[in-house]
Amino acid sequence: MRIIFAGTPVFAAKALLSLLNAEYQIVLVLTQPDRPAGRGMKTQVSDVKKVAQAHDIPLLQPLTLKTETVHTQLKVFNADVMVVAAYGLILPKEVLKIPRYGCLNIHASLLPRWRGAAPIQRAILAGDQETGITIMQMDEGLDTGDMLLQRDIPVDAVDTAQTLHDKLADLGAQSIVEALELMQLGKLSATPQDETLASYAAKIQKKEAEIDWRMDVDQIDRSIRAFNPYPGAYTYFQGSLLKIWQAKAAVKNNPGKAGEIVTTGSEGVVVACGRGSLILEVVQKPGGKKMPIAEFMVGHYLQPGQFFSTVVDC
Missing domain, CATH: 3.40.50.170 (Formyl transferase, N-terminal domain)
Structure with missing residues (x-):
């Protein structure tokens, strides 16, 4: 042929x-x-x-x-x-x-x-x-x-x-x-x-990759995976954009408001979602490299009660 x-x-x-x-x-x-x-x-x-x-x-x-x-x-x-x-x-x-x-x-x-x-x-x-x-x-x-x-x-x-x-x-x-x-x-x-x-x-729009913490943890997990490698799921922390490249659902439901850091202990950085909670694993700040969350925490103070948000000036 x-x-x-x-x-x-x-x-x-x-x-x-x-x-x-x-x-x-x-x-x-x-x-x-x-x-x-x-x-x-x-x-x-x-x-x-x-x-x-x-x-x-x-x-x-x-x-x-x-x-x-x-x-x-x-x-x-x-x-x-x-x-x-x-x-x-x-x-x-x-x-x-x-x-x-x-x-x-x-x-x-x-x-x-x-x-x-x-x-x-x-x-x-x-x-x-x-x-x-x-x-x-x-x-x-x-x-x-x-x-x-x-x-x-x-x-x-x-x-x-x-x-x-x-x-x-x-x-x-x-x-x-x-x-x-x-x-x-x-x-x-x-x-x-x-x-x-x-x-x-439909063609992927960058705005779609912004994490809505009010969603179910499974929906957020799917978003992170669907937008990897492009355009990269993102949120805001202390007014700066933060991309989340890898995460997983927590085994137990950690009570907290949507986007709230509920624990930073042995389980890792756990963030409350609309239903369930998410464990962050690999993140990236603008101009930086992808890094495990433990490495990111060395230079960034994370504690329970802080929030990841869709609002830039949070």
Whole structure:
């Protein structure tokens, strides 16, 4: 099969490597243009571009796929199928029709649950017990196409967005190879999505990561894990922002007002929530490094009765 691959981050790069290892013919790679990123704003190339360059695969980095010039460039490659994974550009109808078998998307959820930009974070926030990969026939809608193959995995109680992303990236890489093998055998069947079960995974906003101590401890725990590594769950302590990277629910309920430090003893720094209490484990102040809470306490006086808050001037 002649395959065009479209993707940008490491999630997509793993799938591209999997296709190459399975000896599929990648005739063209599409990825996002190089852009400045990081503190130094140095120009960064995508993970997918690095793979393409390492394997001498023709590469295109258009700003949009909506121009006739790009459509003409894609048609030249006479592709059987386009594989899309976390590409970041909308594929117009004209592009969807170019490959012989259309375009297949590797989506990080069990569709129709969590269509959209942030399915991994939304699954953790919602307390889903399982998630997975859907190989989908792309149409003009937002993750609304027919499902071709699904593979599921459990969401562990300690999974962060990063650890779950890594598991799904590996699963997606395996699943697309499996799907293409079935396609070549004529054994890949399409199943329409049930619209009544659809849910939307909206893009993560930084404001969402602010901890509301009035919530249930399990909800707060899920927030901390869902926003790790981006944007990082945060609260305020003595007027300064503090990110919380790791925590766990206390075994017993420690009475106190929401956000109040109820103990700093052998159990650690325990903070009261709307229901239950949370033990802080790894934190970070602005401009500092992530550190265990015991190390943080060396330079910061924490005692029962103090509050973590959503109010900056607390």
